[in-house]
Amino acid sequence: MEKVMGLASEKGVVIFSKSSCCLCYAVKILFREIGVDPLVHEIDQDPEGREMETALARLGCNDAPVPAVFIGGKLMGSTNEVMSLHLSGSLIPMLKPYQN
Numbered sequence: 001m002e003k004v005m006g007l008a009s010e011k012g013v014v015i016f017s018k019s020s021c022c023l024c025y026a027v028k029i030l031f032r033e034i035g036v037d038p039l040v041h042e043i044d045q046d047p048e049g050r051e052m053e054t055a056l057a058r059l060g061c062n063d064a065p066v067p068a069v070f071i072g073g074k075l076m077g078s079t080n081e082v083m084s085l086h087l088s089g090s091l092i093p094m095l096k097p098y099q100n
Contacts, residue, residue: 016070034095063078067079
């Protein structure tokens with residue numbers, strides 16, 4: 001849990017992902033199109049990936065542990081939550097401080 005929270009606050013926008021996950025890919029593309037270069041942690045390429053996945057589930061990523069999106073060190077959620085924020089117009093204002 002400590003490792004996940006430490007990594008989640010390394011940069012303004014952090015995404016925990018799996019390299020083979022199509023939903024993770026879609027979320028990463030969304031952020032890049034908005035003009036944000038997120039810090040991406042591919043947990044399937046990390047020796048502690050299983051522990052990180054468990055920690056993400058404990059933090060509230062119950063449906064799917066990835067993608068797990070953190071903005072300003074706060075867990076925003078997975079694909080459904082991020083897309084809901086985007087469709088409601090709430091995501092871009094949150095990302096303003098982190099846009100290129």
